[in-house]
Amino acid sequence: MTIPFYLQDSYLRECDAIVQSVSGKEIVLDQTIFYPRGGGQPTDTGKIIISASGSADPHGVVSVGVGASDVVGDNANEFRVINVMKKEGKIIHELDRDAGFGVGAKVKCVLDWERRYKLMRMHTAAHVLGATMFNELGVLITGNQLDLDKTRFDFSLESFDRAKFEEVVGKANGFLAAGAELKIYDLPRDEAMKIPGVVKLAGALPPSITVLRIVEIPGLDIQADGGTHVKSLKEVGKIGIIKLENKGKENRRIYFTLSG
Numbered sequence: 001m002t003i004p005f006y007l008q009d010s011y012l013r014e015c016d017a018i019v020q021s022v023s024g025k026e027i028v029l030d031q032t033i034f035y036p037r038g039g040g041q042p043t044d045t046g047k048i049i050i051s052a053s054g055s056a057d058p059h060g061v062v063s064v065g066v067g068a069s070d071v072v073g074d075n076a077n078e079f080r081v082i083n084v085m086k087k088e089g090k091i092i093h094e095l096d097r098d099a100g101f102g103v104g105a106k107v108k109c110v111l112d113w114e115r116r117y118k119l120m121r122m123h124t125a126a127h128v129l130g131a132t133m134f135n136e137l138g139v140l141i142t143g144n145q146l147d148l149d150k151t152r153f154d155f156s157l158e159s160f161d162r163a164k165f166e167e168v169v170g171k172a173n174g175f176l177a178a179g180a181e182l183k184i185y186d187l188p189r190d191e192a193m194k195i196p197g198v199v200k201l202a203g204a205l206p207p208s209i210t211v212l213r214i215v216e217i218p219g220l221d222i223q224a225d226g227g228t229h230v231k232s233l234k235e236v237g238k239i240g241i242i243k244l245e246n247k248g249k250e251n252r253r254i255y256f257t258l259s260g
Contacts, residue, residue: 002091003031006044007213010120010228013113016051019105025095033109035116036084036091040144041123041227043084044116048095050077051106081109116228118148124182124229125172125236125258126151131221132172134197137164150242150257156250165254169239175220179234183216198224 002020005012017029027048037043080096101107123146130153133139143154192198192212215225217233230236237260245253 001089002029004091005031005033006035006228007226010116010230013111015109017107017109019099019101019103019107021090022099022102024098026092027095027099028090028092029107029109032084032091032093033111034081034084034091034093035119035228036086038086039225039227040126041119041146042148044081044111044119045083046081046109046111048079048081048093049108049110050101051108115148117230119146120228120230121236121258122146122148122151123227124233125176125239125256126153127215127217127221127223127225127229128175128233128236129153129169129172129239129256131197131217131223132168132175135220136168136171150255153254153256154247155252155254157252158250160244160246160252162244165241165244169241169256173238175217176233176236176238179232180218180220181232182229183214183218184229185214185216186211187214188212192224195222198222 005015012033015031015033017031019027020030021028034044034046035041079099081093082096083094085092085094126144126146130141130144133141133153133155137157139155139157141153141155143152145152189210189212192214198212198214212224213226214222215227215229216222237258240257240259242255242257245255247253
């Protein structure tokens, strides 16, 4: 089982790891900082570098800018991580070419931080807007897709009033400007499901999930979530509506972006 450091600290940019399995371009590590696509959040990207010494602390976490001296920097020992996904309970890292190394290899994972941070800001913004829509309009999100420059929400709503949505976005931006600090913690499923609105996406979570990771925005939202987020709403910026679409009877869509 791969240790998912991205759930523990979304700001971690590097870590050491040991290769557990290799299949062509796909590898599994004992621990990782790379987020696997899911829940509407795209995959992280970055690079994996073979350690020059051939060894690494199997439980070592490297903070920003630390530990680069033991890394071979030539292209032969550096692989781009182009996709990360969950498959059969494993976190699979897809490289830009066949691995060329075996099980037990010691590597350093380096995150594409600019991409990750944009997605962290966008994901937290999505929580704020989704919670505000739920509180003000009583709507649940039926589909979502985060991206670097825009995010899409699908939802069901009988009345589609742009002025009302601009008002909702204004209230969401008010919460962002207030700059609350997020709280992230785990709760047993039975306890978590007693919290009103803890699941904002329409449809229940798989019953196999017995412990839920909770992302709380004090005064606004408590939600089960497995993605990456910023620490403070002050980091997010300002939400702006790109487009509103009527997709049919009660089927609505909003595209939004961030500025600042």
